[in-house]
Amino acid sequence: ESRDVRIGVYQNSPKIMMGTDEMPSGILGDLIVEIARQEHWQLTPVRCEWQQCLELLQSGAIDLMPDVAFSDQRAAIFDFHHTPSLYSWSQVYQNSEEHIQSIIDLHNKRIAVMDGSIQQSYLDGLLKSFSVNAQLVPVRNLEEAFELVAGHKADVAVSNARFGDFQAPNYHLEATPIMFQPAKLFYATPKGKNADLLQAIDHYLDLWQADSKSVYYDILQRWGGKVPRPLIPAQIWWWLYGLMALLVLAVGGNALLRRQVRQKTRFLQASEDKLATILNTIDSYIYIKDTQLKYQYANKKVCDLFDTRLEELLGKSDEAFFDEQTCLNLHQNDRKVLSEGKRLVAEEVNRSNDGRLRTYHSIKMPLRHEDGSIYAICGISTDITDQKQHLQEIHRLAFYDTLTQLPNRRLLIERLQTALSSREVSPRSGALLFIDLDNFKDLNDTMGHDVGDQLLQQVTQRLQAEISAQDTIARLGGDEFVMMLDQLDTNSGRARSYAESLGRRLLAVLSRPYQLSGHICNTTASIGITLFDDPKSTVEELLKHADLAMYQAKAAGRNTLRFFTPDLQSAALARAAVEADMRVALVSRQFLLHYQPQVDMEGKLQGAEALIRWQHPSKGLIPPAQFIPVAEATGLILPLGQWILRQACRQLVEWSQHPYLCTIPVAVNVSVRQFHHPDFASDVLEILSETGAAPHLLKLEITESQLISNMESTIYTMNRLRRKGVHFSLDDFGTGYSSLSYLKRLPLAQLKIDRSFVRDLLNDANDAAIIKTIIALGQTLDMHIIAEGVETLEQRDKLIELGCHLFQGYLFGQPGPAEALHREYLTRVEVPFTPDQ
């Protein structure tokens, strides 16, 4: 009686498939058909898909399933026989022209592999573990995989070795040495059933596998393609199996090494590229010279500088690219590095062959062999020419005056500080000369700033011509210059006289006429001098002392010099206090005008001089001598002068209503600064029109000294006012540098004989002679003459005798309030002229 065996058949050529006779075919199919024939089994093939086959087997719907790989999981649900029916493994196949030897060679290859197969996931892991980057191309079946490789749409295909060996020749493919995932294939039965089947299978397999001529090998040969596999004993399979694992490991290990080397090489290449990029883009010149100072390496910047290629530059020395002097300097530094073996930082000035001179900040260091010997130097040079120029420019801007290029206040202070400190080690005298132009501001205002600048430049040239190299001349701003003489005699007396003679020379030099934009201009200077030899003095102190002395020179009438004395300081303090007080006085109306009569020979009132008084709340009535100079020095004279003019004009308007006083002119003192102010004439005219005073009754008193400088503008201002009717009187006449030539050009109505001549008139024949001359001059120039400071009848009479017919003085009346003038002059008894005889 035959045994009925239902066997699952699925399609997996050449291992198992359904034959054309509807019986199992392929290696395992033929094998079971042969066993069934021997055992008289009645085989009933059941066609199924792989997964379905396994389910049928588990449920017992089929009795036997071929081509099942053993695994512990499967052993739990199926029974297996002992001798494997077939060994199988996965293998990689390639086109015959490819030369893939190991997994590593799969780098960047396209691998066709069955989608969802166990090979796909295994291979994926395998490639990852070797860090091989390959592209897996999923296919539906093995035929498609081989077709892709044959058509060069994939580089290799993965297949089980059975199929591969059988089919590869048809696609002109070859097996690579890459094999993995070996598996033993069995026939399986449902758990606990059909042990007889398994036993019989084992029996035949043992028998046939031991005999190379058995049906087993016939079948294998039939399905194994053209080259039959040699007989390999079963235990050899095990050994082979182990070997293969080893091989995979060895190939893997080898590949690992190769991968590491390749990675390292790649890494080195990348770092070298990176380094080259850095070296060639960096804004510095980097080079290596051997001990003969020949170039061994240079970055792109060096090549660009030398206008050459690296290959041409190598082996050359600096002589090919720089002038002789530059080479000498460079090599001196290079040799120092070679001989001392130390890093060197230096500033190098190089002249290239094209003549350009550039400054470099260079760092040079020795390069050593392992034994410490130096084989080259490496240099990094950065072009700092522009930075240096900027620094110099900044320095120039910070320490020099842009107009005159002279050192400015900051640099002067620095040098003075150094000069003072140096006195601790070598005692000697020095001097500071504070030089201030006398009418710069007015000139600047009237002639314009361009002309002012020209004047300052010419003054600078004149000053520079007078000093020696070790002295400093600085401009502090405006028209203030300071000269520092550092190396004067240790003997302070001699130092002082040297400074004084230099000061006088400067005064003379500066008072020479200037040619400014086609105009001839005159100016003078005032100089304050302070000597220094004490290292403990401070810079501020010295500058202040020189300034005070200069101020003193101004007060002394300008165009002169003064030395600093301690008294000056207290005077300066007092002056500062006055100034502060005056500012208050101006706002709180503490100033008032007094009037002093001017009379003729009959004692009849002919005019009045307005004289300012300060009614101080605590100090009482302050005379002008105590505050006018301060007002002049501080500029307060400008608002004060305007107030005086306005006040005097108002008085004129008031008197214009009076029957007797309506024709009396008022003389008003005008200070230098006020007069030279560019707005002076306009201010006077405006005050006249504003108050309504008659211009011909206003007489402006100016002094000789204020006429000297800037003759042209003086004449212009005077003429402008004269044309409107205003009169001028020249005050203090005879005390200054009167010269006929300018007197003739001035629209003067009156000359005023100075008080000092009148005082000694009776005792000093000289004074009488002077007065006589003045009177004669006045007559020649058609000017009235008035004598001031007439205190006695004798003086008056003598003056009349000499030809003077107008007088002012205590004899006729003290300065007093306007009302006093009314009262007194309209009631007083006139003093008639009584000739001596």
Ligand SMILES: Nc1nc2c(ncn2[C@@H]2O[C@@H]3COP(=O)(O)O[C@H]4[C@@H](O)[C@H](n5cnc6c(=O)[nH]c(N)nc65)O[C@@H]4COP(=O)(O)O[C@H]3[C@H]2O)c(=O)[nH]1
């Ligand atoms: N010894 C003596 N002196 C006499 C006699 N008669 C008049 N004096 C004084 O002589 C000065 C005449 O004025 P000054 O020479 O222009 O000299 C003036 C003038 O330069 C200035 N000053 C006065 N008022 C003004 C003013 O309103 N503006 C300006 N800018 N300066 C003024 O102050 C100076 C002094 O003014 P004052 O103290 O008022 O002094 C006045 C007057 O009081 C006399 O017989 N004997």
